[in-house]
Amino acid sequence: MKKILLTVIFALSLLLVGCLPANNGNGDGNGNGDGTDNPDEVAKTLFNERLQFLDENNFELEIKVKDHQALKETIVMMYFDGDVVKYIDGDYEAYYDNSGSKSKMYEKQGNTFVVSESNFKSSDLFFYGFEFEQFSVNNETSYIMKSDALASLDGFIGLHEAVDSIEVLQLRANENHIDEIIFDIVVNETTYLVTLTISNIGQVNLVLPA
Amino acid sequence: MKKLFITIFVSIMLLLSLTPNTYSANDFRFDILTHERRYVHGLEHIRRTGLLTWNEEQKEQHYNYLGVNLKTTDYNIIASDNYRPFEWGMSNLRVHIATAQQRFPQLEITAGVNGDFYDINNTGRSTHTHIVDYEVKHRGIGASIHRSVIGFTTDGDMVHGNPSFLGQHLNILNEFRELKKRIKIDRINQLPQNDLEVAIFHTSFEDEIPEDYIKVVVKASDIKTDANGNANYSKGQLDYKTTEAVKVGEKSFILVGKMFQDEDLIQPTDTLLVQELLSNGFENVRHAIGAGAPLVLNGVVQHDYFESLPSNNMAHFRHPRTAVGEKEDGTIFFIVVDGRDIIAGKNGVKYGELGELMKLHGAVNAFNLDGGGSSTMLLRNDETGEYDGLNTFSDGTIRSISNGLLFARGNLEPTFYEIPYPDTRASYEAPTGLYVDGEGVFHFTGNNENMQYILKINGRETYVTKESIPLILAAGTHEIQVRVKGNPNYATSPFSDTFTYNVHNDDVRAILDLFRNIAQTN
Numbered sequence: 219m220k221k222i223l224l225t226v227i228f229a230l231s232l233l234l235v236g237c238l239p240a241n242n243g244n245g246d247g248n249g250n251g252d253g254t255d256n257p258d259e260v261a262k263t264l265f266n267e268r269l270q271f272l273d274e275n276n277f278e279l280e281i282k283v284k285d286h287q288a289l290k291e292t293i294v295m296m297y298f299d300g301d302v303v304k305y306i307d308g309d310y311e312a313y314y315d316n317s318g319s320k321s322k323m324y325e326k327q328g329n330t331f332v333v334s335e336s337n338f339k340s341s342d343l344f345f346y347g348f349e350f351e352q353f354s355v356n357n358e359t360s361y362i363m364k365s366d367a368l369a370s371l372d373g374f375i376g377l378h379e380a381v382d383s384i385e386v387l388q389l390r391a392n393e394n395h396i397d398e399i400i401f402d403i404v405v406n407e408t409t410y411l412v413t414l415t416i417s418n419i420g421q422v423n424l425v426l427p428a
Numbered sequence: 429m430k431k432l433f434i435t436i437f438v439s440i441m442l443l444l445s446l447t448p449n450t451y452s453a454n455d456f457r458f459d460i461l462t463h464e465r466r467y468v469h470g471l472e473h474i475r476r477t478g479l480l481t482w483n484e485e486q487k488e489q490h491y492n493y494l495g496v497n498l499k500t501t502d503y504n505i506i507a508s509d510n511y512r513p514f515e516w517g518m519s520n521l522r523v524h525i526a527t528a529q530q531r532f533p534q535l536e537i538t539a540g541v542n543g544d545f546y547d548i549n550n551t552g553r554s555t556h557t558h559i560v561d562y563e564v565k566h567r568g569i570g571a572s573i574h575r576s577v578i579g580f581t582t583d584g585d586m587v588h589g590n591p592s593f594l595g596q597h598l599n600i601l602n603e604f605r606e607l608k609k610r611i612k613i614d615r616i617n618q619l620p621q622n623d624l625e626v627a628i629f630h631t632s633f634e635d636e637i638p639e640d641y642i643k644v645v646v647k648a649s650d651i652k653t654d655a656n657g658n659a660n661y662s663k664g665q666l667d668y669k670t671t672e673a674v675k676v677g678e679k680s681f682i683l684v685g686k687m688f689q690d691e692d693l694i695q696p697t698d699t700l701l702v703q704e705l706l707s708n709g710f711e712n713v714r715h716a717i718g719a720g721a722p723l724v725l726n727g728v729v730q731h732d733y734f735e736s737l738p739s740n741n742m743a744h745f746r747h748p749r750t751a752v753g754e755k756e757d758g759t760i761f762f763i764v765v766d767g768r769d770i771i772a773g774k775n776g777v778k779y780g781e782l783g784e785l786m787k788l789h790g791a792v793n794a795f796n797l798d799g800g801g802s803s804t805m806l807l808r809n810d811e812t813g814e815y816d817g818l819n820t821f822s823d824g825t826i827r828s829i830s831n832g833l834l835f836a837r838g839n840l841e842p843t844f845y846e847i848p849y850p851d852t853r854a855s856y857e858a859p860t861g862l863y864v865d866g867e868g869v870f871h872f873t874g875n876n877e878n879m880q881y882i883l884k885i886n887g888r889e890t891y892v893t894k895e896s897i898p899l900i901l902a903a904g905t906h907e908i909q910v911r912v913k914g915n916p917n918y919a920t921s922p923f924s925d926t927f928t929y930n931v932h933n934d935d936v937r938a939i940l941d942l943f944r945n946i947a948q949t950n
Contacts, residue, residue, distance in 0.1 A: 285936070308905065405935040
């Protein structure tokens with residue numbers, strides 16, 4: 219009887235062992251490719267990959283500001299192509315050339331562009347400086363900025379005295395890259411919802427006005 | 429011989445001393461008790477109290493003066509009312525100003541006074557001629573020695589007297605209010621008697637207008653009738669043309685004549701304005717209202733006329749009064765004298781006293797306007813944005829009146845000038861290079877030879893004469909276009925491309941500025 223029980227236990231053990239996955243990889247059976255099997259490292263790698271496009275700095279950015287009280291939406295567009303950035307607000311059009319030591323602004327005035335030294339303040343990095351450790355992974359395509367990391371945005375919002383804080387910042391991603399950054403921003407004690415939509419990565423071609 | 433000279437001299441002196449005083453300026457005296465003078469919006473405002481002596485009577489008086497030179501400033505005088513379509517009406521001068529501001533958005537209305545006498549107990553119709561921006565809304569009572577018409581041309585000339593009437597005329601105005609054609613109306617509610625005649629039919633004609641005649645059925649936007657029920661101002665747009673038999677419908681009128689077989693003569697966008705054609709110096713009058721008695725003519729106070737009036741005439745009694753006057757240099761001024769409050773020293777004036785007061789302030793010509801409770805003088809208060817009453821309203825409150833005269837700053841849009849028909853003019857080219865700078869000033873490249881433009885913002889059009897215009901717009905998206913205005917030689921240009929201008933509130937601008945910061949440092 220004892221032998222029978224030992225045989226059954228052994229058989230069940232074999233069965234259980236047979237049910238274990240082949241390895242501890244990322245589920246595709248090929249491991250994570252960097253020789254590590256830590257889930258955090260996997261998620262961090264994926265996060266960094268999804269922000270990697272910022273190195274090339276070639277993308278389109280739609281900025282949508284929603285006023286909850288007035289139920290009004292404001293949409294402006296920015297286009298990034300390396301050192302050149304284009305800003306469009308209605309028919310207002312401006313280019314920024316950051317290739318030199320000082321940024322130049324080309325502002326459209328009628329049929330010509332007027333060149334001036336940009337008078338905007340030097341900015342902190344905002345999404346250019348996002349790091350994995352600042353976020354909690356919400357699900358495979360969404361990250362929430364940790365509340366204690368929101369202070370890292372103070373340098374960005376501190377550029378304008380009317381801006382009080384940024385709250386509840388979320389990144390949303392598709393398979394390849396971050397495609398939305400959504401946050402509440404408090405200005406003069408009023409909360410606005412800002413949605414930044416990233417698209418056309420690598421497809422923006424800007425030429426500075428002659 | 430010496431004795432003879434002395435006798436003659438003494439006789440002459442005796443004769444002079446015994447001659448009774450006649451009414452002359454020497455009899456008039458105004459001893460000032462208080463006096464304030466200030467300039468507001470470029471207008472001279474004087475507030476005075478004092479003792480007015482005339483014809484051996486002395487009374488305390490309180491009055492206000494407002495004046496400006498129309499020749500040397502950008503001021504105009506415009507006529508005001510608040511008549512609703514198809515009727516007359518009464519509103520107080522503050523409402524008149526609001527209405528005028530809507531009619532002429534390019535003008536800045538700073539002050540005004542009440543105008544003509546009117547049908548206060550019924551329709552609110554003004555007694556005499558009423559013209560607003562060349563539109564003769566009321567032809568008036570015709571020639572009268574007791575009444576005058578005060579008109580103002582685009583150049584700031586004051587015209588006074590009584591217009592003569594050349595009959596009703598059809599004015600065909602295109603969409604730019606240019607006069608395509610002016611056609612005399614030969615018959616009213618009667619069929620044309622030949623191929624050259626034109627007739628107008630109103631609802632008072634109850635029968636059918638027979639077939640075969642060429643008829644232009646006009647959908648009226650306004651019809652005004654005089655005290656006898658005659659429609660002497662009819663305005664509208666083409667509804668349809670027909671040769672069928674028709675009856676005149678409500679709020680419409682019908683033009684009949686062979687000349688309307690010309691398909692191009694009347695377009696759906698044209699305005700059809702049937703009104704009196706004025707003459708006797710009033711041909712180019714742009715704004716006009718009726719007035720009462722002349723107070724000063726060619727520098728002479730009209731005492732002889734006042735004395736000729738019956739003893740029960742209002743001229744001989746003291747009341748609050750409003751008057752308009754012109755000076756030799758082109759200054760137009762109004763005076764409103766308070767009255768009906770003797771305890772407060774507000775006695776009001778007789779015509780003779782008012783005439784002397786107008787002359788005292790330099791009037792070469794001056795006219796009495798409606799007075800009593802109608803006397804109103806308003807001046808815009810920049811701090812509150814409201815129009816403050818300068819005079820004391822003798823009713824205790826501001827009275828509803830028929831019309832008024834307003835001081836309005838800015839450029840009057842050229843309209844009603846004749847253009848060729850058929851229109852063979854070449855068009856101006858549309859402006860280019862539209863943009864709004866960081867200060868919110870709109871700029872464009874227009875036409876150096878004709879700096880007259882129509883600025884359209886979100887569908888609302890305004891006449892402007894500059895190529896840089898500060899915009900004060902609410903937060904939101906604004907569609908801006910501009911076109912060069914036509915003249916007798918060139919037609920109005922097409923509109924420019926649309927410039928979309930987003931105005932952000934301070935908060936949103938702060939957010940967007942954060943991102944513009946990113947633009948230069950990525």
